[in-house]
Amino acid sequence: MDQHSPADSDPAYELVESYGFFKLVRARASGRYYVSWYDAESRQTRRASLRTNKPSDAHEKMRFLADLGITGDPAEYLNKKQVRTVAELLDDDWETYLQKLPSAEAAGIARDILKREMGEKRLTALVPRDYDAFRDTLKAAGKSIGYVSRILSVFRSAGNRALANKQTTVKLKVPEYQPRSKKKGLKKKGPLLTCEEIAAIIDEINDAHLLLLMLLLIHLGARVGALLDAIKAQIDLEQNLFDLNPPGRETTNKGRPVLPIPATLRPWLAELPDGPLIKYRGAAIAEADTAFNSAVKHSKIGPKANTYSIRHSLARYMRKKRVDLEEIGIYLGHGNHDPENETTLIYCPWEPDYLINCREAAEAFVREINTHTRKWDLLRPYCVKPSWVEN
Template sequence: MDQHAPAHKEAAYELVESYGFYKLVRARASGRYYVSWYDAEQRQTRRSSLRTNKSSVAHEKMRFLADLCVTGDPTEYLNKKQVTTVAELLDDAWENYLQKLPSAEAAGVARDILKREMGDKRLAALVLRDYDGFRDLLTAQEKSIGYVSRILSVLRSSANRALENKQTTVKLKVPEYQPRSKKKGLKKKGPLLTCQEIAAIIDEINDLHLLLLVVLLIHLGARVGAILDAIKAQIDLEQNLFDLNPPGRETTNKGRPVLPIPATLRPWLEDLPDGPLITYRGVAIAEADTGFNSAVVRSKIGPKANTYSIRHSLSRYMRKQRVDLEEIGIYLGHGNHDPETETTLIYCPWEPEYLENCREAAEAFVREINKHTRKWDLLRPYCVKPSYVEN
């Protein structure tokens, strides 16, 4: 990197084109391309080699930086392996994570098929017609729509990962060809429960760590794994936000959103110690199904409920409260939004109305459950109701 080029050597570089914060320049002597920018702190122009003499490659790299909207030293982004075609995307995904999956064999088959039929296509140029053509090609080979959907899911997950890793700025919109009838027929992972039934389960909880877990579930509607992974650092009481995705964890399709903290949950969070939220004898626990299922059995509510039942019951309650479906989807972590733009704007802490309807519905849900609990007062952390008499 040329950090200290004296002024009299400036003529050694010719300006090719400006890309916002950066400029594309070319060394007159070697023909090599560089990205140039002004370092205000050091009060000097700096350059970093693009490692190419090809104009098309240089412009591609500059467009990549511009699309990322980065400023300052771009070396970190230039060192990333950029992927521009389907083949490059899939090869990188295979090298870094697909081959490590339990389903690596199936992922390898999907990669080979996608590379054979779409490998030379540029990610930025893919349109619905390309996906439809791929679907028609496989169905003509008597492959089922479900098979097509599974193959394309590998492309979708690979593209999402590359976007998260800033190896591309293209957000692929890979269509889902699974029949709507099949989606409608999917069974919920846990039966719906009434507020009375949830209250009955809570009253049969004896361990305080399990009580806190269920209190978090009825407020946030999160998957139980997200709660078990959660640490105190994910809670921002100043901004009143709870980030369900722990630091360092890669974002996946099973979204873990940033949620506003309901007023009824805040007292449970204020005095938590640093580290994992759910611990037993000072150690984080790996699963909670055993304890929860035991409470369900003791409650004698009838249906075989599980922790997913709470997630489904909260979402149904929100719908009854006329909360918009898109807002519910974002709250539950499967809203269809662009993580690079729309979500960032929604999550800004200076937007007090962020998911306000869901937050208010969650509070109402908890208050309704609390009307039916005999033992635990959900509005006062770890407190037993004065009227409770143990049988």
């Protein structure tokens, strides 16, 4: 039996057009449009209202369902707010995400400029010349290419979130106008450090919570904000995984990946209590720069280092160990991966060799630092070395 034959023969509904699994039908009495499909489990034809009498709206909603490639009850997707224009995309993203960012003011400016210049354009109709015209308009107003790039990054992020949330089926191809040579010349946020210099900083730490933070930094290369947000529930010792994105937090381009727990870090995590990982006097801390900078100052290592220095130094160490750049990028949580098209999918969290090269390099990094520490034994939680003599 054809799965749509019951709907086709129902005298109360007129078949308008087929869209793969679904069919568009129109109620003869009211003129209202419905999506119709055959439910094999109940052996019945089912329908859901498209809430419109306009043919153009009905066909657009049907194309949306067809492009999503879903089968079965489409109610979840019909209830989603479908974004069709640049203005709709940015308005929805502003309410749900952008206004919560620390950079909300800059994001709001970018949103207003994009809406002013491209707001009425449909996402499905955007072509390279639209972006080129946007670039040329801002350049004519005296704006730099870097400024144009930052504005378009807001648009790119909004489009990626709408696609992930199934509010659109359009994969925006937003060009990057910032020259690669310019990006490659950008200064790092913190200078590179040797293992000896990192060891010297660690030996100047006296508080247990800062020592744990430092151990997490040299193992995971994570951003400090992610570690200060982290709670015990993000650690799965059974699967040996550390999910750097806390429950309920929306994923952003500054990715917080799921990482394998290095063998040298595991003892530090095994007995942690519930709640925030980094606590001082029983409460989570908001920042660690002051204490870290103090340790750097007392270490007398010379160059001005910060917490980003640890991240960059671990990445450089991994490259020295010949770890593939793509794997390092996943480990460090670099954004803009397209989960449908990139080979990053081969690194599945449930596979035993998930990011194994990065994990082994991180372990070697920590072991090498430990050969230079005079006070703290990094392989034994919170233990000083037997040879340590306090000055």
